[in-house]
Amino acid sequence: MNLSRTSRTLLRVALAAGLAVIYVPLAVVLLNSFNSDRTFSWPPAGFTLRWWGAAWDSAGLREALWTSVQAGLGATVIALVLGTMAAFAVQRYRFFGRETVSLVIVLPIALPGIVTGIALSNTFHTVLGLPLGLLTVIVGHATFCVVTVYNNVLARLRRMGLNLEEASADLGADTITTFRLVTFPMMRSALLAGGLLAFALSFDEIIVTTFTAGAGVRTLPIWIFENLFRPNQAPVVNVVAAALILLSVIPIYLAQRLSGGDPQTH
């Protein structure tokens, strides 16, 4: 490629600057979680571990965390089942309206969250007469999580092809045995990756959650948002933010292990 030395340097500088912009705000949050000043005046006057202790002791926070984990797990399980089924149907069969399936699956995430939120809450509330609660949150989250599993499984099926499954059938395995011993093991890492994304999406979601959660249900994002504008809660909110930044390393590590341990990607 005939790029001049200057353009190469400029592109590299752009990349470095972009990454700096991505990471500086996160670093500020991390640093502020040790800021001894309540209002985060900059530069910090001193450092303390006090806010981390206060966050650890907050019962409301712990409850919100648990609610988020439950919602995330519920939504992920549903998304795994629905996403896999849809991906198999689209990748392995030809049928009328096949092109539309992708569109319908992308729609909940392509439409603004507030639209999905009020559409679902209106349906639960007015049409079905269901009380809003954790279950409605799970249903709402699952709706927009399907796409992550669907895309991962679809891509995997496309790459896998049919040869191994046909070989298995030729060797006398029936449909179910082939799925259990050949197809499923080959899709496992795609399912894990899709599930991981689905969980992360659900764990972080606030808009659909706002409309589908009943009065008593508080996920972690809702807890953060409620406490964001309370000046005396600011240090604790900041600790939660810092903790979430540190915790985001876990899924990244898992995702890397998944793609690294997968012989088909490399």
Next chain:
Amino acid sequence: MTTLTTTAASPGMRRRAASFLHRHGGVRLSLLLSAPLAWLGLAYLGALAALFVTAFWSTDVFTGDVVKVFTWANFTDLVTGEVYRTVALRSIGVAAAVTLIDLVVAFPMAFAMAKLASPRAQRWLVIAVLTPLWASYLVKAYAWRVMLSSDGVLGWGYGLTATVVTLSYLWLPYMILPIYAGLERLPNSLLDAAGDLGARGWRTFRTVVWPLTFPAAVAGSIFTFSLSLGDYITVKIVGGKTQLIGNVVYDNIGAANNLPFAAAVATVPVVIMLVYLAAVRRTGALENL
């Protein structure tokens, strides 16, 4: 005893089920499609349709109850109301500005990642771009709130600019990743060929790189545009008194308790997104999501 009978009975059952499924592709397909379509096709699209119907109803001024009689009133208010027009145009402007900023920032980054970095560095760079995606959305908006506050690191204060900056920051990885994937698929030999035929950097970009990565950029823009269009949380956190479509919808559900009008307002971003999706479907952008 019972375990014996079940193990004896189930293989036969299973075998029969398996061979039935093997012979009937149509049944297999219907079974696979049933649950996803019932959920997303019937329930979700049904919910959207119900919301759309609600937009043609009204609210009783005194009781606050929904009056289920057809009326164009909400849409007439929406079109004639000076405020709503301003808010709608402002929202589209914000979404377009965020998309443009992200595109301009993301493209050189993605290009440097895909074409200049060594394979080993590429792996790490992808992780570096992905990592903030896993950090909470609220946390990132909050980080900017802290930095922009009058005694913060930047101290610019809150408002429309703060909203655009924060939204661009939030959705940047969604733009980088599809473009990076698109550039990675672009064979280096094409770039070399363009070079051999005498094209310089800018010409190569305009005639080879951009046309081939356009669908990927459009895929990224679906995220940045849609996510900005519906946002009301970031606006509340860093926007000061700024109002976007999302805020109007939210306020009409909460404070004003006027679901029909909220539904009418909510159709605005939906229509915009549907037009957008329909327009980009042909570019193959949906396959790049």
